[in-house]
Amino acid sequence: NAGVTQTPKFRVLKTGQSMTLLCAQDMNHEYMYWYRQDPGMGLRLIHYSVGEGTTAKGEVPDGYNVSRLKKQNFLLGLESAAPSQTSVYFCASSSSLSRSYEQYFGPGTRLTVT
């Protein structure tokens, strides 16, 4: 099993450009998440999904959109990138939202917006 994979690993964008980050998991997990991690800020939840076809906003959703058309994939889109979106983006998945669960993270995407 590959676990959680993310594409691409690195990307540099100019302000105003758009891009899509792809997350894929092969563990048949229902729940998937997108986080961003910035120095001194910790992990912050952008959007999450509790199943195929469903998405919900997290703590910092502005400037991002997501889609979960297939259970194994969770896409994060930036329509018009801004320098404030320079960050490391992590995707994660879990089998449930029950009390004892584990989130499995992908290796991250390092995005720089100039």
Place this chain on the structure above:
Amino acid sequence: RKEVEQDPGPFNVPEGATVAFNCTYSNSASQSFFWYRQDCRKEPKLLMSVYSSGNEDGRFTAQLNRASQYISLLIRDSKLSDSATYLCVVNRDDKIIFGKGTRLHILP
């Protein structure tokens, strides 16, 4: 007040020593608790869950104090490979809150 707070460190500890750090949470309705480990430039990985009765996994011991609203992580006989950032994670009403992490450096 932030919902989950950790001392950012760094904790610089000689190899073989014992080190402990705490994480405080503000919401008494928090239901479950975890420690994650994150190596430099890598993704977070679950280290251990934290139970009310306390739990041990090899050199690692986690404790929960609901009355004072904190969890702790104790590492005995520390190894160079223990150098990492340790993230405290709290689950409340299906909401997951990550602490900013405590950096640990084990010195040879």
